[in-house]
Amino acid sequence: MTVASFPADQFYLGREYDPTADRVTDRPVFYPPRHLTTHAIILGMTGSGKTGLGIVLLEEALLAGIPILAVDPKGDLANLLLTFPDLRPEDFAPWVDTEMARRKGRTPEEVAAEEAKRWREGLAQWDIGPDRIARLRQAAEFLLFTPGSTAGLPLNVLSRFAPPEVEEDEESRQERVSGLVSALLGLAGREADPLQSPDHIFLSLLVEHLWRSGEPVDLPTLVRLVQDPPVRQVGVFDLESFFPQRERFALARALNGILAAPGFAAWREGMPLEIGTLLRAPDGRPRASLFYLAHLEDAERAFFITLLLEAVRDWMADQPGTSNLRALLYFDEVYGYFPPYPSNPPTKRPLMMLVKQGRAAGLGVVLATQNPADLDYKGLTNAGTWAVGLLRTERDKARVLEGLEGAASAMGAGLDRAGLDRAISGLRPRVFLWHDVRAGKTLFLQTRWAMSYLCGPLTRAQIRQLVAAPPPARPEERGVARAEVALAPASRPTEARSHPPTLPPDIPQAFLPAAVTLEWALRRHEERSGQAVLATDRRLVYLPRLLAMGTVYLNNERIGLRHTETVVRLVEAPSPPVLPEWGTGEIALGAGDLSHRPPEEGVYGPLPAHMAQPAHYARWSRSFAEFLYRETRLTLWYNRALKLYSRPGESAREFRRRCEEVARARRDEEAARVRASYERQMARIQEKLRREEQELAQDQAELEARKREELLSYGEAALNLFTRRRPSYMISHVSRKRRLTQQAEAEVQESVEAIRMYQEQLEDLAARWEEEAAALNERWAATLEQMEEVEVAPRRGDIAVDFCGLVWVPFWEVGTKEGARLLLPAHPALE
Numbered sequence: 001m002t003v004a005s006f007p008a009d010q011f012y013l014g015r016e017y018d019p020t021a022d023r024v025t026d027r028p029v030f031y032p033p034r035h036l037t038t039h040a041i042i043l044g045m046t047g048s049g050k051t052g053l054g055i056v057l058l059e060e061a062l063l064a065g066i067p068i069l070a071v072d073p074k075g076d077l078a079n080l081l082l083t084f085p086d087l088r089p090e091d092f093a094p095w096v097d098t099e100m101a102r103r104k105g106r107t108p109e110e111v112a113a114e115e116a117k118r119w120r121e122g123l124a125q126w127d128i129g130p131d132r133i134a135r136l137r138q139a140a141e142f143l144l145f146t147p148g149s150t151a152g153l154p155l156n157v158l159s160r161f162a163p164p165e166v167e168e169d170e171e172s173r174q175e176r177v178s179g180l181v182s183a184l185l186g187l188a189g190r191e192a193d194p195l196q197s198p199d200h201i202f203l204s205l206l207v208e209h210l211w212r213s214g215e216p217v218d219l220p221t222l223v224r225l226v227q228d229p230p231v232r233q234v235g236v237f238d239l240e241s242f243f244p245q246r247e248r249f250a251l252a253r254a255l256n257g258i259l260a261a262p263g264f265a266a267w268r269e270g271m272p273l274e275i276g277t278l279l280r281a282p283d284g285r286p287r288a289s290l291f292y293l294a295h296l297e298d299a300e301r302a303f304f305i306t307l308l309l310e311a312v313r314d315w316m317a318d319q320p321g322t323s324n325l326r327a328l329l330y331f332d333e334v335y336g337y338f339p340p341y342p343s344n345p346p347t348k349r350p351l352m353m354l355v356k357q358g359r360a361a362g363l364g365v366v367l368a369t370q371n372p373a374d375l376d377y378k379g380l381t382n383a384g385t386w387a388v389g390l391l392r393t394e395r396d397k398a399r400v401l402e403g404l405e406g407a408a409s410a411m412g413a414g415l416d417r418a419g420l421d422r423a424i425s426g427l428r429p430r431v432f433l434w435h436d437v438r439a440g441k442t443l444f445l446q447t448r449w450a451m452s453y454l455c456g457p458l459t460r461a462q463i464r465q466l467v468a469a470p471p472p473a474r475p476e477e478r479g480v481a482r483a484e485v486a487l488a489p490a491s492r493p494t495e496a497r498s499h500p501p502t503l504p505p506d507i508p509q510a511f512l513p514a515a516v517t518l519e520w521a522l523r524r525h526e527e528r529s530g531q532a533v534l535a536t537d538r539r540l541v542y543l544p545r546l547l548a549m550g551t552v553y554l555n556n557e558r559i560g561l562r563h564t565e566t567v568v569r570l571v572e573a574p575s576p577p578v579l580p581e582w583g584t585g586e587i588a589l590g591a592g593d594l595s596h597r598p599p600e601e602g603v604y605g606p607l608p609a610h611m612a613q614p615a616h617y618a619r620w621s622r623s624f625a626e627f628l629y630r631e632t633r634l635t636l637w638y639n640r641a642l643k644l645y646s647r648p649g650e651s652a653r654e655f656r657r658r659c660e661e662v663a664r665a666r667r668d669e670e671a672a673r674v675r676a677s678y679e680r681q682m683a684r685i686q687e688k689l690r691r692e693e694q695e696l697a698q699d700q701a702e703l704e705a706r707k708r709e710e711l712l713s714y715g716e717a718a719l720n721l722f723t724r725r726r727p728s729y730m731i732s733h734v735s736r737k738r739r740l741t742q743q744a745e746a747e748v749q750e751s752v753e754a755i756r757m758y759q760e761q762l763e764d765l766a767a768r769w770e771e772e773a774a775a776l777n778e779r780w781a782a783t784l785e786q787m788e789e790v791e792v793a794p795r796r797g798d799i800a801v802d803f804c805g806l807v808w809v810p811f812w813e814v815g816t817k818e819g820a821r822l823l824l825p826a827h828p829a830l831e
Contacts, residue, residue, distance in 0.1 A: 006030070011060035013053075014126070014448040017431050024446045033064055033325040035385060035438045036364030039355055042432075043400060044389025045370050049430035051076045053387055054332060054368050055450045058288070061328050062140040063132075067279035067286035069312065070330040073301060075294040075457035077332055081142050081466055082453035085134035087120045089113040094465065095455045115453070122449040133451045141281040142288045144467050145270070147304045148263060149295050151460045152467045154270030160307050161218060163211040164314075172317060177207050179310030182346035187303035188254040192346050198243045199251050205231055219259045226252040227577055249577055273307060275315035279327050295460050298336075302347055305337060309350035312363070316354065319361040326362030329354065334367045335374040348376065355382045372399040387445070388424055388433040397424055496541055496603035500808060506614045508805025510547065510594040514540055514602065514826040521812045521824040524831065534817040540602035540810060540826060544611055546573040546580060547807035548624040549591065552632045553798040554648075561636075561792065563648040566590075567628055570807070573611050573620070580620060582627040587829050594807065604808060611806055621804035628799050634792040641783035642666070645790075652787070659784055667780035671773060678769045682762055689758040696751035703744035709737050 006012050010030035017024050040057075044050035058080055061068055070077045084091035093112035101111040123129070146152035160180060164173070178194045181203045185192040190199045206225050210217045226248050234242040258264060271277065278289040291308065293301045312329060319326065331337070337347040354365050355378075367383075369375060373396065380399075391397050401421060420442065424433055427444075434445040458466065503509060518538055526532055547570050554563040571585035610616055637646035637655040642662055646655040810826035825831050 009033070009064070011057065011064065012448065013056055013060070013434075014446050017444040017446040019426055019431075019444055029434065029443065029445050031060075031385075031436070032439075033061065033066060033364075034323060035436055036325050036328060036366065037323070037359040037362060038384025038438060039358065039365045039382060040367075040385035040387065041375070041380065041383040042366065042368040042387045042389075043370070043372055043391065043396075044387075044432070045392050047429055048389030048427075049432070049447055050368055050370070050389055051079075051332070052430065052450050052454060053389075053432060053447045054330060054366070055080055055452050055454065056447055057366065058328070058330060059136055059451055061325075062286060062288055063136055065139065065286055066325055066328055067140070068288050068328045068330060069275070069278060069308070070288070070290045071293065071305060071308070071332060072290055073293045073333045075292060075459070075463075077290055077330070078144060078292055078458040078463060078466070079450075079452050079454050079456075080288060080290060081144060082455065083133050083137050083451055084116075084119075084453065085130045085137065087116050087123075087130060087133075089116040092116050092119070092453060095453060095462070097455070119449075119453060123451065126448040128449065128451060136451055140286045140288050142290070143278070144290050144292060144463060146292050146295065146460070146463060148266050148300055149460065150266055150269065151295065151464045152292055154266055155291075156268055156270050156272045157304055157307050158218070158268050159272035159274070160311060161207075163214070163217070172314075173208070173211070174204075176310065176314060177204050177211075179306060179313070179346075179350055181207060182349070183303050183306035183310070184255070184258075186306060186346040187299050188251075188258055189299060190251065190254055193344070198247065201234065202226075202229075202243050202248070202251075205234065219255060223252050223255050223259065224575075226255065227575070245577060252578065273311050275311050279315075292458075292463055294457065302337070302345060306346045306350065309347060309354060313350050313353055316358060316361040316363050319363075321360050322362040324362055325364050328364045328366065329358075330366045330368070332368045334369045335371065338367065338376050338379055339374065340376050352376065352379065355379050372396050384437045386433070386435040388427075388435070389431070390427050390429065391424065397421065400424070495606050496539075498603055500542070500598055500604045501607050501612070503612060503806070504614050507612070507617060508803060509807070510596055510803070510805065511542070511598055511808045512589070512593065512810060512827055512829075513595055513599050514810040515828060516812075516826045518812050518814075518824075521826060522814070525822065525824050533814065533822070535814045536817055537815040539813050541605055541813045541823070542599075542602050542808035542810055543605040544573075544607050545807050545809045546571050546611070546620060547589070547803065547805065548580075548582070548620070548801065549589075549803040550624060550628045551800045551802055552628055552794050553800070554634050554792050554794055555798065556792060559636075559645045559792075561634075561645065561648075563634060565632060565634065567632065569624070570809070573608065573616075575608070575610050576616055576619070579623045582624055583631070589829050591803070593829070598808075599810075602810065607806075617805055621801050624804055625799050625801050628801075629794060629796055632794055632799075636790055636792060637787055638790045639783065639787050641786040656784060656787065659787070663780045663783050667776055670780075671776050674772055674776070675769065678765055682765050685758050685761050685765070689755060689762070692751055692754045692758060696748065696755060699744060699747040699751050703741070703748050706737070706741040706744040709740070 006028065007030060010032055013029045013031050015024050016027040016029055042050050042053055044053075054077065058068055058070060058077070070080070072078060082095055089109065089112040092115045093108055096108055096111045096115055098108050101108050104111070106114075123133075144152045145155045147155045147157055164176065178200075181200050182192045182194065185197070185199055185203065191197040192200055194200050194204070203222070203226075206222060206229065207217055209230055210221065210225075215221070229239060229248070232239050279287055281287055291304070293304065296304065331351075337345060338351050339345065339348065351365075354363060358365055367375065367379070371392065372380065380402075386400075388400055391400065401424075420433065420435075427433065430447050432445045432447065433442065435442045500509075500511075518535075522533055522535065548568070550567045552565045552567065554561060554565065568587055568589050569580075569582050569585045570587040570589070571580045571582070574580060634648060636648070637650070637652055638644070639655075639659050642659055644659060644662060646652075646658075650658075809830065811830075812822075812824040812826050814822045814824060816822065
């Protein structure tokens with residue numbers, strides 16, 4: 001059976017699989033598109049073939065003329081655009097994994113040839129030829145959107161904030177407003193409960209007010225109205241009781257943060273988020289609108305998906321009833337967007353409405369996820385078609401069987417739970433349990449080979465390559481840097497007067513005289529922009545700004561710190577109650593740069609009304625003082641061992657060098673003390689040694705004398721022996737002389753031993769001194785490594801606001817030959 005003989009009104013998904021014989025049969029599996037109006041769920045862990053089945057389903061829908069909306073959080077569904085009718089290796093080459101080719105020792109061209117061959121043979125096994133791929137490409141228009149980015153096709157999601165073109169009933173209007181506000185608050189990271197959140201209730205009132213009055217709804221308008229609301233009562237509560245000004249300001253800041261985000265402009269570019277346009281091309285062909293979201297943060301994804309689902313809900317409400325499939329919404333990796341109770345993200349409510357009400361409008365919803373626990377139970381039981389692949393746990397399998405039973409029961413059908421339990425346990429990749437409640441049967445499906453090349457998730461660079469979109473403009477190409485401002489072509493000159501306005505005397509006011517000539521300002525502009533400017537007219541304009549100068553005294557007697565820091569900020573004064581952003585606008589100005597008299601040359605731009613009220617300057621001054629207290633910090637280096645702090649402005653290298661000098665001095669001081677101790681000990685021993693040496697000399701002289709006396713006594717004894725005179729006396733005399741000699745010898749020996757002992761003590765003290773000196777050097781050297789950073793914060797009494805008031809800042813306003821007007825800084829500090 002060839003593809004040409006397949007029924008044209010059914011999806012060709014693959015062939016039946018026989019789990020008993022573990023083989024694919026010859027029986028093709030066809031699926032009626034109208035069965036998708038009761039929606040479908042695709043479940044399967046990574047590697048189960050879930051993405052492949054989803055791609056096959058989308059291919060068949062487009063071949064059948066059914067438009068699709070595909071939400072692609074990870075980038076897998078973008079593979080739907082990789083269809084190559086000729087199946088040439090060069091078609092595959094840009095999309096093969098070059099890193100994998102390198103690991104295999106192959107060139108990308110060789111891998112591309114293998115992939116082309118594999119795809120040709122794989123499609124042939126499923127009776128699909130190049131002609132069917134060509135028919136797929138011709139059957140639909142493929143659009144790959146990258147909301148919030150210009151890598152693919154940009155999408156203007158903020159068009160959803162425009163009031164509806166046709167009159168809606170009250171319920172539909174409230175649902176639309178609720179969806180928009182939920183999406184916006186989700187992006188801002190605020191609570192979005194339509195019934196409990198003051199943020200949600202208050203913003204909904206503002207949006208409805210703007211819609212009813214016919215005013216445009218945009219973020220700047222909402223930020224302004226949040227601070228100065230047109231309503232004074234919410235329900236039976238006055239506004240301040242229900243939503244105090246401080247909380248409104250926090251909401252305004254959150255919304256302003258969205259508006260000020262660098263990439264937010266991309267959300268306003270491209271085709272408007274209108275479902276009718278996204279489903280059908282002007283020539284009537286179905287469109288495959290894929291929404292690539294891998295580049296977005298979680299909050300941004302939820303913001304876009306909520307707006308998309310709300311737009312689909314609005315489109316669905318306008319459709320007449322039908323039993324056929326009119327459009328298909330495919331949501332890949334739905335984890336986190338349709339969770340079970342009690343989780344309630346802003347995406348859940350509109351998605352639940354589509355699942356419950358989509359059948360009557362001919363809308364089919366397909367949800368794909370890895371884990372059945374990712375889905376709300378009501379959503380599970382509303383699905384009429386189930387595709388179950390490999391699952392991770394027994395718990396996942398039990399939840400699937402429970403959902404299948406609920407879906408079958410809702411349709412009045414039965415289910416063999418035990419048999420399905422055994423079958424699911426033995427599934428392999430690309431094999432799915434296919435349960436179609438409306439068909440009344442369950443089978444096992446081996447998915448066919450996808451006509452699209454499944455190369456895995458695409459990167460943003462690959463998306464840009466795929467749609468051939470130009471790279472996004474660099475920041476410097478989108479406008480003139482810093483204080484330079486390019487006004488719109490053919491715009492009017494700034495409204496100005498020849499003198500500054502008259503102000504109350506208690507408003508501090510100063511003037512910054514121009515210090516840059518027109519020629520130099522034009523030259524600087526041409527260097528930055530790279531374009532020559534032909535000026536047709538020029539004038540010097542002074543514009544009002546808020547200037548704050550403050551002094552912070554950082555004094556700490558304990559660490560010997562006496563430091564003064566001057567902080568200067570030049571900002572645009574926001575409308576109250578918004579406070580200036582003192583963290584910006586740093587400028588190198590001093591009191592000496594200012595004048596308190598108006599310059600003779602120049603005109604003055606309009607002064608905002610809030611800058612003419614003295615009370616606001618006092619509030620701005622307090623906020624500047626609070627900024628100085630919170631943000632001014634002096635970072636010093638601290639050596640814990642030396643208890644030494646660096647001086648303000650002293651670098652780590654300079655501080656280390658100073659620590660070395662201090663450590664060396666303290667080491668020398670300690671070494672001197674220790675050395676003096678050793679010298680005293682050595683001096684005492686040397687004194688003993690000197691006395692002992694003197695005693696030795698005396699003992700040696702005494703010994704010599706004793707020896708002579710002993711010798712004489714021996715001679716005298718010998719003479720008396722021959723003369724026989726007093727022999728007993730002589731023997732006693734000789735014995736006494738001998739004893740005295742021995743005593744003298746003992747004293748000499750004792751002195752010699754004492755001298756040797758003292759010399760050893762001196763040598764030991766010298767060695768100990770050397771060791772202790774080395775230890776001293778090592779210990780003081782180690783102190784140099786104990787450096788750390790510490791912050792010194794001021795006290796509130798250490799803050800002085802020297803000036804907080806109005807300053808008139810000079811700009812050269814230049815008209816060009818092209819009809820544009822430029823504002824160029826007329827002072828070096830403004831550049």
